[in-house]
Amino acid sequence: MENFFVNLETAFFFVTGINLGGVAGLIVGLCFFCLVILALRFERSTSKPTIEASNLSEVGDENIAKINLSRSLIEMDQLSEAYRLLIEVVESNELSSKEKKIADSLLDQISNGRG
Numbered sequence: 001m002e003n004f005f006v007n008l009e010t011a012f013f014f015v016t017g018i019n020l021g022g023v024a025g026l027i028v029g030l031c032f033f034c035l036v037i038l039a040l041r042f043e044r045s046t047s048k049p050t051i052e053a054s055n056l057s058e059v060g061d062e063n064i065a066k067i068n069l070s071r072s073l074i075e076m077d078q079l080s081e082a083y084r085l086l087i088e089v090v091e092s093n094e095l096s097s098k099e100k101k102i103a104d105s106l107l108d109q110i111s112n113g114r115g
Contacts, residue, residue, distance in 0.1 A: 063089050079110050
């Protein structure tokens with residue numbers, strides 16, 4: 001192990017031209033190690049992922065999500081919450097005819113389940 005430290009001190013002397021042995025070498029080495037660690041942390045923290053608008057479209061249509069959630073709620077016999085979601089879907093301005101048919105069918109299913 002001692003031979004390793006001697007080789008390390010010799011390599012440092014050849015690279016920098018400064019002979020640091022003993023406590024001074026320990027302090028300089030510790031400072032250098034801390035600087036390297038800080039540089040790595042800084043580099044890692046600056047490269048945060050960015051969210052692009054194209055990634056947001058992969059989430060799906062809000063109306064379809066509400067329709068699917070209301071189906072699940074009907075199966076779990078939580079009819080009032082499913083009814084509320086389906087009313088939101090039906091009142092939405094961006095509803096396709098297929099989505100409207102599905103929502104109306106589920107509303108009929110809820111009203112038949114209550115009655």
